[in-house]
Ligand code: AMP
């Protein structure tokens with residue numbers, strides 16, 4: 001079945017097929033490990049996870065590379081502009097300004113990030129690669145760019161000369177003049193810089209970065225790499241030239257990914273990535289959720305408020321990844337109710353038998369059409385409410401869940417058996433009801449409810465159903 005993705009490069013849906021047989025090279029920009037990820041960041045990682053699962057669903061193997069930024073991501077926020085986010089984290093946490101303390105912080109937030117993605121059922125990348133672990137590759141790539149004539153040096157840095165690169169605005173479709181207006185307002189403007197959109201490939205230990213605690217020797221002096229070169233070097237070194245798909249949030253289109261393309265093509269003289277895919281923002285009160293604006297929430301805060309992490313995953317699947325999603329606790333609540341109700345239905349189904357080809361085909365059509373997850377979710381409900389046998393529903397749902405990632409299998413295997421204790425309590429309640437001791441029978445119903453089950457009285461006797469809680473199936477200590 002044909003697989004189509006919207007390619008930012010070209011601005012339309014295009015048929016996807018991998019460069020090499022059945023193997024897809026996928027690169028996703030990873031976190032800067034200076035703080036916890038917020039749920040806006042996590043929306044982007046869920047979109048990328050769905051993409052990866054859809055590729056796997058289509059029978060492809062996926063080599064997924066993600067960088068971990070532990071140096072060079074400079075803050076653009078008011079009051080701290082131009083400072084390395086990792087150094088800002090050391091200051092915020094009153095830590096010594098030493099490489100050791102920096103790596104401790106980086107490890108701490110990398111671990112926190114991996115715990116978050118695990119709770120959200122995001123498949124772990126094939127490799128996560130720290131920027132500081134590939135300085136050699138970064139220097140090698142910069143040398144290539146330099147050899148091809150795209151760089152110049154000032155006393156502060158080695159720059160990429162954007163005027164030398166003809167296709168600089170191909171991804172964002174902006175005019176260079178527009179880009180200049182949007183160019184970052186640097187706190188220390190380098191007077192030797194030729195063009196406002198020129199960006200740093202290598203920072204020297206000079207000017208504002210004179211005392212940067214991480215530095216390495218290089219042909220341009222002791223210093224540290226720019227942020228954009230990190231992703232170029234890690235992606236190309238691990239996935240080859242060219243590779244299939246590069247992703248991130250839409251904020252990366254005009255600067256980070258535009259600069260990556262410039263670096264890659266300046267080094268290799270050819271197109272290096274076939275598909276560029278971008279996820280839209282998670283918003284709060286119609287504004288982008290961002291740390292700098294203070295309007296953000298972390299996954300653990302949602303858990304503390306009584307939400308299951310997979311309720312957040314479900315919520316993000318109800319909007320298309322290219323549409324902004326406005327976050328509210330009310331919508332999260334509805335998502336959680338919907339998820340729990342799906343889970344409850346599953347637990348009542350007998351062993352899976354055959355897959356419904358009709359539903360599977362419709363599902364595949366939806367996900368293969370640029371990851372139409374709202375359609376996939378509505379098909380899930382259509383299937384659950386349909387007339388086909390429950391055993392077939394379950395077999396089909398387990399297939400769907402390879403993409404949805406909503407723990408259907410775990411839910412079914414952990415909760416389909418009603419615990420003996422509940423059945424015994426049910427029997428006691430029946431006896432009391434027969435003796436018309438309704439007050440005592442109701443007390444037992446409440447006990448059953450406290451143990452996490454509901455009772456429905458039917459002509460064939462009582463039916464028990466699991467009532468799901470936000471703490472089911474997650475290890476909070478993880
Ligand atoms: P950062 O750690 O800031 O580099 O961001 C990590 C990822 O989250 C990037 O791909 C960003 O584009 C993305 N991102 C940042 N803010 C949001 C948001 N509010 N909604 C969705 N994605 C976001």
Ligand code: ZN
Pocket residue numbers: 028029030231256
């Ligand atoms: Zn990146």
